[in-house]
Structure formats: structure tokens, C-alpha cells
Amino acid sequence: MNKDVEEKIRERIKSQYPFPPYQSQLDLSKDIYVSLAQGTKVQMYMIVKVSIFESPTGTGKSYALIEGALNYLEDIKSNTLIKVKQKCQIDDGMPDWFNEPDVELKLNPLRKPNENKQQKKHVKLVDDDAIFDYSSSEETQINLRGQSLNDKIIYCSRTHSQLKQFINEIRRSKHKVRVSTIGSRQQLCVNQSILSKANNNVNKLNHLCKSHKKQCSYYKSLDTLEQYTQEIFDxxxxxxxxxxxxxxxYYAAKELSLQADIICTPYQLLMESIDQYIEPIIIVDEAHNFGSALLQTESCEVSLSQLNIIVGGIDDYRKKYHQRVKAKTLYYLNQLLQLCKSLIDKIKTKQSGSLITLIDFMVEIGIPKMNIIKLIKFLQNKEMRQRINGFIDSSQNVTHYSSFECFCKFISQLILTSQKESILYIEKSNTMKLSKINNYSSFQTLIDKSRNLVFLGGTLQPLNEFEIFKERVDSNEFIFKEYPHIISKDRCQLLVINAQLEYSFKQKNENLNQLMIQTNSLIQDIEKCIPEGIVIFMQTYTFLEQFKQYAKSNNLQFSKQVFFDEKQSSQILEKYSEVAKKGAILLSVVGGSLSEGINFSDHLARAVIIFGVPYPNLDSFELKEQININGNQYYDNITMRAVNQCIGRVIRHKNDYGLLFLIDKRFSEDKLRLKFSTWLQNRITIQNDFKGTNFFESFKKIL
Ligand code: SF4
Incomplete structure (x- = not known):
């Protein structure tokens, strides 16, 4: 896009900010706007843009996103962008159609000109049971009716509390947009009788709702959404x-999302809901978690006991209904039964803890001889699944409701996946696990179904998993941009201490005591120089517990009050926060609940200390395979991304300041040192011992 147009856009966005933005914040807003404007997919044009923006924690990136995206939405709807470009009278390199008068219509060929977007709210429910039933033309129609004809942004983040924060930021802005939030039935069902029958079983809750919703009084009251008068819903x-x-x-949220400009959803629900909108813009915030969350959502397992239940259930179903169901249904049920029995056989005969080659396994259980396309369609038929689920549930004396759902997901994934994307193994608990190790197909789906993809985060580098996008779109359709930190060099420094003993993952017992002595001595030396709060991250909960026991048995004394993170307790942070101003130490774990998303601003963390390089445990099959496929660098990359996350806790706004300590000489080697966030690279000092610091001298007046 031409520089003059970009400048106009920047000015316009700046005028919309309710406060003076940081320079890098405004740059990010403008870049998001430009990226959305350029990355458009329409008819003959397949210009999908994948944009990855990294802006350090504390630089106001979520608000930058709001201004960039909402200004774009407003402009595309009012054609302001075109007017700006006409005023500049330049050829900006945009495709011709972009300059035509009714861009909005062009962008969305299904929308009628002058369509009144402020129609009276009405209910036109999408029957989610029907979405996957491709064979029924009637149901396909229902789905199409449900698709949105608006320009839509799907905004995803990891948790509902992060979505809530984002929505609160929208409320601060001057923009008038409609926002809805998608949640699961687990979060939104209000029918107490259904909830108690489901007994916390998600699959059962889904099934009960789908099969009983017509009798549910809350569902029946949905004939009007008049009570949902707000524009913004978390x-x-x-x-x-x-x-x-x-x-x-739950159903109101679905309906509201059809009318909303922005739909907020946690990562887990993105892939399920994407089909309901026409080529939405997808924005993923806190994107460092996105890849692993998708892998988890799409991995599945099935146990021997579940398979035995299914065999019994399908058998009983066939016996009871064989004269009433179609021959085709019986045919597919027989195939499922055969697959089920084969899986039982494999779990019993294969050695647990060993990897199974996918191709060989599929041949062994007879999948190539089946019509897999039709089998998949059969498995995706929700009505069929519900019937058999209900039958298994009522025919068995015990509640093993999710068995058949797990089995269907397992078989579908098994057929659709590849050796490069998933691994198969048997766990000790007689469970067969199909674990996704790469996001090739999910990311391809995102490219195919979205108009534009934007990933945003504070610590996205190393970019390993996003490389998949790079391989799949043209080079000029992939953008990566990083933004500087808003704080000056004298407000944050990083010290790598080449401590004598290495914090290796598996400590030999004879070294452990020495390591405890070293750890204690460093904490004692550092805490004397740091005012207010210190947050320490250890490699593992095991090591944290060992240090806790060591401190207790040796009656270690610190000048600050000490708090140990307990996996199960959420109150530690509260207690620590109450006294941090007077001086306190909080010990936690890299990758633990306190290492991400917690705002340790100002006195809550004047220093962050990381003991050891937190390499994840190599016992995991998934990790070993990922390293096999992507090389050793992958291992370093995921480790350093976790380190960068912890580092991000220390500076939360432009007036914040603090020191970072990384205790392990491996951090000073190029292969890890170069993986620190770019903004830190010129702030690193390497020392063999900690020799004290006068870093806080200049801040004493403030303290
Ligand atoms: S329709 Fe009824 S059962 Fe279903 S989610 Fe809503 S309240 Fe719960």
C-alpha cells in the first residue's frame, strides 16, 4: 500500500484512540489495518494474508489490535478507505475491484446492495446437529441460512478471562460494534435438570441438550432475543x-454471533465454529499458545474398556433394530464393530509404550478395504451418533457415555491423518492414543476458510510452528513484523550468570545437595540488591519441591517473606501481592500457572530469576517425534519461548522497571542467547558470579 495512504490511515487511527498511543502501538494498529485491507479473498482473487505481529508484553498490543481492526471494519463499511485513496490520487497497487464503488458488495458477493443491517433482531437458529450432515439438502439449507453475510472478525484467545479483558478494552474505545462470545454448553447451559443428568460429562451434556432441547423451557423462550439488547456480550x-x-x-450466543461484527471464542471452539461464517477474518491473540492448544484439541484416545462397551452397545443395537434400520446403516455399523474388535485385539497384543506405524496399522485393521469417505460421513452423522450414544448409555448399567464419541473421533482422525502429522501408541493404561504432533491440516483449513489470518503475541519467536503458513502461502502473502519495547535500556537489563553447576533435568542425587547450596546462595545474594517483589521460576515442580524441603530442613532465612507456588492453590498469588511492596519472594515454575498471563507489574516483580534451562521432559513420545521431524532446534525453540514468556512478566508498562537473572551458563551460548526476544538482545550482560548491582540506584527516589 502506498505510503501516503498508510500515513492517512495512521492519522485516522490516532484520532480514534481515547488516549495518546505509544509510537509502536500506533504502528501496530496501522499495520493491522493495512494487513486486513490487503489480505482479501474474493471470487477470482485468492489473496489470503497471514500476518504475524510480535510486540513485547506491556506495549498495549491488545488495544492496538482493537484500533487497527475496528477502524478497518468501520472504513470498509463506510467506504472511507476508498475516499482516502481517491484523495491521494495514486495507484496504490491494490487490485482494481478494491477501487470500485461498492467494495462492500464485492467483498461479500452474497450481500444484497442496501441490505438493512439494523434489521429487527430475530431468531433464525442454526441447528448445529445438522451442520455435519452433508447428505441432507434440507439441512444444508438450514446451514446456509445461518451463515453470516457480514464482514466478521473472529477473535480468539486462550481463555474466557482473556476474552473478557479484550471485550472490556473494546468498551473503552469509541467504536460502535456488536460483539458476541461463543461458549460451550458446559459454560452456558442453564437447565439444572439436564446439567445434573449430565453429571459433568461434556459429551453427555451435548447429547442431552440436542435430544431434549425442544422440551427445554429455556430453548423455547428463544422465540425472541428482545432481552439481549446490548451490543456487546461477554x-x-x-x-x-x-x-x-x-x-x-448457549443458543442465544449462536444467534447473536450471526449479527455480530466481532465473535470472541476460545481456541478450542474456533475450528468447530469457523464453518458457520463466510470467509471471516481470524485474529488470534496470545498466539504463542495457539499451536499447542490446537494439537491438544485434535488429539484423541480410546481405551480398552470403552471399546468393550461399544462392542456390547453396537451388538445390542443391531439385534434390537436390525429389521427397522436400513441395510446401509447395518453395513456401516458392522464395519465399526469390526474396527472396534480390531482395536481391542491390537491393544491386547501390542506392547504398551511403543510407537505404532500408522500406515501398517491401518492395513492391519482393514481400513484400506473400506469405503472410507462414506464411513467418515457416517461417523460425522450426528443423529446416528446420538442414537447409538443414547442406546449405549441406557443399555449399560454404568455411565460410559463418552465411549462412542471418543471412538468416532478416534477413527475419523485415524483415517484423515498422516504419519507426518500424528503418532499412534499404546499407553500403559491399555489406552490407544492418537496424538497430533503438527498442525498441517488445521492450519490449511484456516487458510482455506478465512479471508485473513492475524496472529498476535508478546513472545512468538522462535517462529517454528508458524513456518507451516510460510510454506503454504506465497511469500508476499506472509508478513512477520516485530515492534520495539516501549521502555528505555536503563529500565530493564538481563544478567546471565554462568553458575558453576548446571541445572540439568535429571539431577544425580549426589549433585542435588550442591545444587541446592548454589541456588540458596544466589537467591540470598540477589535478594539483598532487589527492592520489593522478586519472582523466581524453577525448571520443574519437582525441583521447586526439593528446594522447598531443603529450605525447610536447613531452616533457611531470607530477608524477604517467601511464598512457594502450589499447583493446586490459587491463593498464593493473592497472599504474595499483599506483601510484595514490603519485600517478598514468590517461587514458581516455568510453564506453570504463574508464568503466563499474570500481570506482575511494578513492585510485584522488580526482578525475575530463572534457574536452569527449562527443557521439557524428553520422555514424551510427542516431543521426541516433533524433534525427529523438526530437528533439535525445535527443542531449543519451545524451551526459549517458555523462557521469554517468564521474562515478559517483569515489564508491564512504560514506567515499569526491573532486572532479569538467568542462572545457567547454557543461556550465554549463542544457540540459546540468540533466541531471547529481540528487544532484549542489547541489554544482556554475562557474568561468572553475581557481583551485586547498582541498577536500582536511580530509582531510589521513586521507591
Ligand atoms: S437448550 Fe436447554 S439444555 Fe440446551 S444448552 Fe440451552 S438451556 Fe441447556
């Missing part, structure tokens, strides 16, 4: 509005 707003009118917030 998950709590949905629940509050539903209370007023005694209607179902």
Missing part, C-alpha cells in the same frame, strides 16, 4: 441476559 453478559428472560444463553 460470557457473563450472556448469562445475565438469559436470567432476565429465562432463555438459553
Amino acid at each position: 460470557i457473563n453478559d450472556l448469562l445475565t441476559a438469559s436470567k432476565k428472560c429465562q432463555s438459553c444463553p
